[in-house]
Structure formats: structure tokens, C-alpha cells
Amino acid sequence: xxxxxxxxxxxxxxxxxxxxxxxxxxxxxxxxxxxxxxxxxxxxxxxxxxxxxxxxxxxxxxxxxxxxxxxxxxxxxxxxxxxxxxxxxxxxxxxxxxxxxxxxxxxxxxxxxxxxxxxxxxxxxxxxxxxxxxxxxxxxxxxxxxxxxxxxxxxxxxxxxxxxxxxxxxxxxxxxxxxxxxxxxxxxxxxxxxxxxxxxxxxxxxxxxxxxxxxxxxxxxxxxxxxxxxxxxxxxxxxxxxxxxxxxxxxxxxxxxxxxxxxxxxxxxxxxxxxxxxxxxxxxxxxxxxxxxxxxxxxxxxxxxxxxxxxxxxxxxxxxxxxxxxxxxxxxxxxxxx
Amino acid sequence: xxxxxxxxxxxxxxxxxxxxxxxxxxxxxxxxxxxxxxxxxxxxxxxxxxxxxxxxxxxxxxxxxxxxxxxxxxxxxxxxxxxxxxxxxxxxxxxxxxxxxxxxxxxxxxxxxxxxxxxxxxxxxxxxxxxxxxxxxxxxxxxxxxxxxxxxxxxxxxxxxxxxxxxxxxxxxxxxxxxxxxxxxxxxxxxxxxxxxxxxxxxxxxxxxxxxxxxxxxxxxxxxxxxxxxxxxxxxxxxxxxxxxxxxxxxxxxxxxxxxxxxxxxxxxxxxxxxxxxxxxxxxxxxxxxxxxxxxxxxxxxxxxxxxxxxxxxxxxxxxxxxxxxxxxxxxxxxxxx
DNA sequence: ACTTCATATGTAAACGTTTACATTATACTT
DNA sequence: AAGTATAATGTAAACGTTTACATATGAAGT
Numbered sequence: 001x002x003x004x005x006x007x008x009x010x011x012x013x014x015x016x017x018x019x020x021x022x023x024x025x026x027x028x029x030x031x032x033x034x035x036x037x038x039x040x041x042x043x044x045x046x047x048x049x050x051x052x053x054x055x056x057x058x059x060x061x062x063x064x065x066x067x068x069x070x071x072x073x074x075x076x077x078x079x080x081x082x083x084x085x086x087x088x089x090x091x092x093x094x095x096x097x098x099x100x101x102x103x104x105x106x107x108x109x110x111x112x113x114x115x116x117x118x119x120x121x122x123x124x125x126x127x128x129x130x131x132x133x134x135x136x137x138x139x140x141x142x143x144x145x146x147x148x149x150x151x152x153x154x155x156x157x158x159x160x161x162x163x164x165x166x167x168x169x170x171x172x173x174x175x176x177x178x179x180x181x182x183x184x185x186x187x188x189x190x191x192x193x194x195x196x197x198x199x200x201x202x203x204x205x206x207x208x209x210x211x212x213x214x215x216x217x218x219x220x221x222x223x224x225x226x227x228x229x230x231x232x233x234x235x236x237x238x239x240x241x242x243x244x245x246x247x248x249x250x251x252x253x254x255x256x257x258x259x260x261x262x263x264x265x266x267x268x269x270x271x272x273x274x275x276x277x278x279x280x281x282x283x284x285x286x287x288x289x290x291x292x293x294x295x296x297x298x299x300x301x302x303x304x305x306x307x308x309x310x311x312x313x314x315x316x317x318x319x320x321x322x323x324x325x326x327x328x329x330x331x332x333x334x335x336x337x338x
Numbered sequence: 339x340x341x342x343x344x345x346x347x348x349x350x351x352x353x354x355x356x357x358x359x360x361x362x363x364x365x366x367x368x369x370x371x372x373x374x375x376x377x378x379x380x381x382x383x384x385x386x387x388x389x390x391x392x393x394x395x396x397x398x399x400x401x402x403x404x405x406x407x408x409x410x411x412x413x414x415x416x417x418x419x420x421x422x423x424x425x426x427x428x429x430x431x432x433x434x435x436x437x438x439x440x441x442x443x444x445x446x447x448x449x450x451x452x453x454x455x456x457x458x459x460x461x462x463x464x465x466x467x468x469x470x471x472x473x474x475x476x477x478x479x480x481x482x483x484x485x486x487x488x489x490x491x492x493x494x495x496x497x498x499x500x501x502x503x504x505x506x507x508x509x510x511x512x513x514x515x516x517x518x519x520x521x522x523x524x525x526x527x528x529x530x531x532x533x534x535x536x537x538x539x540x541x542x543x544x545x546x547x548x549x550x551x552x553x554x555x556x557x558x559x560x561x562x563x564x565x566x567x568x569x570x571x572x573x574x575x576x577x578x579x580x581x582x583x584x585x586x587x588x589x590x591x592x593x594x595x596x597x598x599x600x601x602x603x604x605x606x607x608x609x610x611x612x613x614x615x616x617x618x619x620x621x622x623x624x625x626x627x628x629x630x631x632x633x634x635x636x637x638x639x640x641x642x643x644x645x646x647x648x649x650x651x652x653x654x655x656x657x658x659x660x661x662x663x664x665x666x667x668x669x670x671x672x673x674x675x676x
Numbered sequence: 677a678c679t680t681c682a683t684a685t686g687t688a689a690a691c692g693t694t695t696a697c698a699t700t701a702t703a704c705t706t
Numbered sequence: 707a708a709g710t711a712t713a714a715t716g717t718a719a720a721c722g723t724t725t726a727c728a729t730a731t732g733a734a735g736t
Contacts, residue, residue, distance in 0.1 A: 004692055015716045020694055030714065045472075050452040051398065052692035054389045055721050062432075070421070076414045083408070083435050092449055094400075095433040097421050111430055114388040134383075222615065254619045277560065278616035281592045342722055353686045358724055368684065390722035393691050 003044050012040035023048060054116065062092050063304060064112035065121040066105055070097040072248050074274055074293060078145065081297030082121060089305045100220060102127035113140060119304045124149045126188050143304040145296065147190045157300040157322045161191055164289045164326035165198025168271045171328055172241045173206045176336045177269050181232045181239030183249050185220030195245040195273060214239050218249060225252025233260055241269030247276060269334045284332035292324050341382050350378035361386060392454065400430050401642060402450035403459040404443055408435040410586050412612055412631060416483065419635030420459060427643045438558060440465035451478060457642045462487045464526050481642040483634065485528045495638040495660045499529055502627045502664035503536025506609045509666055510579045511544045514674045515607050519570045519577030521587050523558030533583040533611060552577050556587060563590025571598055579607030585614060607672045622670035630662050
């Protein structure tokens with residue numbers, strides 16, 4: 001039914017080897033033969049079986065990417081940039097939604113390995129360090145994105161979360177806010193931990209005492225952002241400003257503030273990690289820490305593909321970790337009225 | 339290096355056939371043997387080669403999905419729901435970003451075919467009808483999502499765009515708006531065409547004359563939404579209200595309105611196709627037509643997998659097309675002041 | 677003990693490519 | 707025209723599974 005390389009060979013009156021050579025653009029095929037073959041391909045409507053090719057070549061020309069939460073705008077952009085970049089290099093992408101869930105992550109790692117992807121980009125939950133380390137040891141190409149895994153030596157592309165968070169909180173302090181709350185995500189993700197660290201550093205540098213009741217830890221998702229913000233705003237020592245540490249929690253926080261009928265920045269100041277189109281059209285526009293999200297993804301993909309395509313046995317040098325800078329975009333959600 | 343089924347067989351002291359049977363949970367393997375095999379698998383840290391399996395079985399347990407624009411929130415949700423659903427049935431997903439570009443779409447269709455995915459979910463640009471029809475004729479399982487392709491008989495899961503648009507515009511009219519502009523996307527996508535149709539029907543039913551200068555056609559992307567809205571608002575016969583036909587153009591429109599310093603709904607009313615979290619936290623909250631996006635994706639995936647797994651030769655019956663209803667969510671962006 | 681039958685396991689071909697190696701055709705010397 | 711080097715093509719094994727078919731094992735019936 002389905003036609004294969006043999007059919008093409010027969011039709012073109014050559015061997016399968018020659019057909020294969022033509023299809024793979026190998027040098028050393030007479031122009032005349034090449035044309036015959038291509039004509040046969042055309043006539044038969046032949047399309048190569050990439051599965052068979054992958055089996056023989058031990059190469060799938062595909063990479064896998066496991067993201068934290070595909071619904072998040074952050075990861076959409078990551079998905080797009082990884083895909084664009086992979087594409088540019090002739091790879092296609094298998095997108096997996098880890099959902100911030102270690103078991104799902106592990107499951108996907110296995111699926112990707114089993115499917116013999118040429119490499120994996122992983123936004124780790126941090127929980128499967130043993131498996132990931134084994135993966136790397138067994139020469140699977142892995143690049144971590146956005147976060148690290150404790151105890152695992154792996155190339156990575158990150159953002160400087162500590163400095164980013166520091167800038168955000170420092171800005172609040174400079175604006176005159178003193179009582180500053182933080183709505184953060186999992187502390188076992190390096191992102192969560194580092195953003196908290198930046199927050200703590202900033203208040204310490206300003207001589208503000210740490211107040212545990214102003215520190216709320218959730219799971220990086222919208223609902224949790226909403227719930228924790230409500231908590232902060234309902235408790236007796238309500239903060240004057242809030243720092244939310246990712247885009248989804250920020251949305252949640254803004255919903256909570258809206259629902260409680262508070263106004264920004266008069267009742268409450270807010271600065272969010274991650275920029276977005278809607279941050280600009282809100283009233284007032286929201287001050288944010290902007291990450292170079294697209295670049296994050298494209299650098300990770302490029303690094304991964306470089307690793308895949310570098311012939312030389314890895315010299316087992318220390319892993320290459322790129323850390324990108326963030327940018328504070330000041331808008332009006334942090335304009336404390338005096 | 340990499341261990342395979344032979345190594346496992348040797349270690350367990352059985353044949354490869356038996357190992358395969360254990361791994362695939364075939365009945366008729368003695369419990370004792372099964373345990374031996376599993377022990378060997380464990381010891382050797384064996385992981386099956388899905389590529390080889392796919393080749394032999396002519397089944398990859400994967401589906402491809404080509405979306406219009408992965409950056410759009412609409413398609414993120416689609417991606418997630420398709421992936422969730424595919425997963426539930428034991429399939430994994432290859433996500434491709436067609437980018438509303440017919441050539442990219444064609445390219446991806448070929449890649450997916452070549453990679454022998456078991457089925458394809460496609461948000462078509464409408465331009466590759468010949469290739470898609472061939473695909474279907476050659477028994478590739480395809481389900482169209484969100485839009486149809488003229489002249490192609492294919493199962494599909496859609497939304498009732500005409501009625502949705504009608505409801506949106508009717509609502510504007512009911513609120514007292516008469517001069518209503520529309521910022522629409524490609525008319526050669528059925529979504530674009532139908533939403534325009536609903537708009538036209540609504541104004542006709544209300545006895546309002548069609549005014550071509552109020553009808554702006556773009557490409558469903560943010561920039562185009564912004565540009566066209568600016569045009570509408572700058573021209574001499576400025577509309578009193580605008581209907582934007584997808585989420586990305588809506589963002590663009592809102593940015594334009596904001597930049598021009600106009601206020602909603604006093605200077606301009608607006609109703610958008612597609613709901614979103616930020617529609618709720620904007621000031622004022624935006625009236626929208628909500629699509630059942632998650633359901634759209636999960637139904638498409640389910641339909642596709644049903645098709646894949648139905649044994650019986652397709653009886654070539656008429657394609658099954660599901661059309662889901664939309665919902666008008668009235669908020670404050672359409673409250674015309676009297 | 678000898679069939680008979682069911683159950684468990686093994687053997688080897690097949691899936692559709694690529695590619696090392698062998699062979700043949702062509703071009704170039706003399 | 708023969709010999710040689712080079713270029714073009716062909717042959718067949720290999721990739722790692724699954725599975726039809728063959729065979730071995732064991733239990734049950736006589």
C-alpha cells in the first residue's frame with residue numbers, strides 16, 4: 001500500500017542505495033540518475049519514512065521540551081522560541097506539559113528517552129534529580145531552562161532571579177513603601193528560592209525587619225496567587241505593597257485586589273515578575289520585572305543543538321550556565337501617594 | 339552501549355519474543371518467567387526503543403497538532419487540552435506552530451506525515467486544501483479544529499461563530515450603539531468569514547445600513563488589531579463601539595484605545611471574541627463572547643483518537659462536525675452612557 | 677506408558693531505511 | 707588498446723522491535 005524506497009528504486013531503475021543517496025543529498029550521484037530518481041519520487045508521491053530513518057541513523061532530529069505549565073504565558077513564549085529555533089536547525093519539537101508535577105515530569109522524561117529524542121530541554125521541578133543525573137551520565141543531551149536542580153551538573157540557561165527580585169523590591173522601598181509582602185511560588189524551584197532571596201536582601205539592605213507574616217508561599221499558579229494575596233490583604237498587618245514572583249500568581253493577585261475593591265497604587269502597590277501585554281493596558285499600568293523570555297528559550301535550544309551536533313566526545317568540562325539579566329519597567333502601580 | 343531487548347533476553351535466559359511479550363503485557367507468560375524478565379529489565383536499566391517499536395508496529399502512539407499561533411492564549415489552551423486528552427489515551431503530542439502561514443502549515447503536514455504520527459489535528463489556514471484532501475484520501479486521520487477548509491470533507495470541531503458574533507453585535511445594538519465597527523481577521527479562514535457574517539446579520543436585522551469604512555480586515559494578530567483600531571478611531575466617521583473577533587486583535591485594540599487616551603465605554607464601547615483572565619481585571623471589565631476553548635481541544639483529540647482506534651474500515655460516511663455554542667458575558671465595556 | 681490438548685516459549689522474518697564494502701562503469705594515461 | 711585511477715552504483719547487513727508460526731513442555735485422560 002504505502003510506497004517505500006524499494007518501489008522508488010524499481011521505478012527509477014536503480015538500487016535503493018542510490019535512491020537513499022539522492023534523498024539525503026549525498027555527493028557522487030550522476031545528475032542524470034538523480035533526475036530519474038526524483039521523477040520517480042514525484043510520480044509515486046513518495047514520502048520518506050522518518051521512523052525507519054531514525055532507527056537506522058540513531059537520530060530522530062527531534063528535541064523534547066518539558067515546561068512547567070503550558071497555560072502560562074511565560075511558557076507559551078518559551079515553547080514558541082524553542083520551536084522557532086529548533087526549526088531553524090532542522091529539528092522538530094515534542095512539547096510536554098510537566099504541570100509543575102514531578103511525577104508527570106518523570107513520566108515525560110521516560111517517554112522522551114524512549115522515543116530517542118536527540119536532546120531534552122527541561123524546566124525542572126527539582127524532584128527527579130537522580131533520574132536526570134542518570135540521563136546525563138548516559139550521554140543524553142539535556143539543557144535546563146529557567147531553573148536548576150540541586151546536585152545535578154547540567155548546562156542551563158537562566159535569569160538572574162535574585163537581582164531581578166532585588167530590583168523590584170528596592171524600587172518599592174525607594175517609592176516609600178516599607179511594609180512589603182511577597183507572594184512567591186515553590187521554594188524548591190530555584191526561581192522561587194532566589195526571588196525570595198532577592199526580596200530578603202532588599203529589605204535587609206534598607207534596614208527593614210523581616211516579617212514572616214508578609215511572606216506567602218504558593219505554587220506559581222493563578223489560584224494560589226489569588227488566595228495568598230487575599231490572605232495578605234485581610235490580615236491585621238496588611239502590607240502596603242506586594243511583590244508577586246511570576247505572571248500567573250500576578251494575575252491571581254490582581255484579581256484578588258479587584259475583588260476586594262482596593263485600588264492600585266493608593267490602597268496597595270504592586271510589582272510583578274514577568275511583563276505582559278495586559279500589564280500595559282490595566283489601569284493603572286503595572287510595574288514589572290521583564291525577563292528576556294524569548295531569548296531564554298532560543299538560547300536553550302541553540303545550546304542544546306550545539307551539544308547534539310558537536311562531534312568531539314564531551315571533555316567533561318564544567319557545565320555552561322548562561323544567566324540573563326532582567327529589566328525593571330516602572331509604570332504606575334508603584335506610585336505611592338505621599 | 340545502549341542495551342536492547344536481546345541483552346535483556348540473554349540476562350533473563352529467555353528469547354526476545356518472551357521479553358517482548360512481557361513488556362507488552364501479552365497474556366500467556368508464566369508468572370515465574372515474567373518476574374525473571376522484569377528483574378533483568380530492572381538490573382540492566384533497560385528502556386524500550388519506541389522508534390523500533392513504531393517501525394515494526396506501524397504505529398507511533400503520537401498525534402500531531404498544528405495550531406494557528408502558539409503565542410495566542412487561545413491556542414495555549416488548545417495545546418493543553420489536546421495534550422491532556424491525548425495523554426489520557428496513551429498518546430503523546432507533537433505541537434507545531436503554523437503561525438497562520440500556509441507554507442509553514444504545509445511543511446509541518448509533511449513532517450508529521452513523514453514521522454508517521456497516528457493522526458493530525460489541524461487549525462487550517464485554508465490554503466492547502468489539495469494536500470489535506472490527499473492526506474485524508476490516503477487514510478491519514480485528520481480532525482480540523484476551529485475552522486474548516488473549503489471543499490475538503492473532514493471531521494471537525496468548531497464553534498458557532500456566526501451566532502457568537504451575532505450575539506456580540508446584537509448586544510451592542512441593544513445597549514444603544516448604532517455605529518459599530520468590526521476588527522476582523524483573515525476572511526479566508528472560516529472563523530473570520532463567519533464572524534463577519536454574524537456582524538452583518540445583526541446590523542441588518544436592526545435596520546442599520548452597512549458601512550464599509552467600519553469594517554476592517556487584518557490577520558488575527560495583535561499588531562494588526564492595534565493598527566486597524568487606530569484607523570477606525572482616527573477616521574472621520576468614528577464608530578461608537580467596536581467588535582474585535584479574536585483575543586489577539588482584542589489586545590491590540592485595547593492598546594490602541596489606551597494609547598489614544600480614550601475611555602471605555604464612554605468614548606468607545608468594545609466587545610471581544612474570546613474571554614480571558616485580564617478581561618476581568620481591566621477597568622472597566624470587558625464584555626466578551628466566551629468560547630469553550632478547552633472543550634474544543636479535548637473533543638478534537640478524543641474524536642481523532644476514536645478514529646485512529648476504530649478498527650472497522652471507514653464506511654465513508656459523511657464527516658462528523660461538532661459545533662459548540664458560545665456565551666455572551668456582559669461586563670462593563672459595553673455600558674453606553676445615555 | 678501413550679495420546680491428546682493446551683499452554684508456554686522459541687525461531688526467524690519483517691518493518692523501511694542507511695551505509696560499509698564490493699563491484700562496475702567511465703575517464704584518463706601512455 | 708590496454709592499464710589504471712576514479713567515479714558511480716549495487717549488495718546486503720544492520721538498526722531494535724513485534725509476531726506468525728513452529729516447537730517444546732506439561733497436564734490430563736485413557
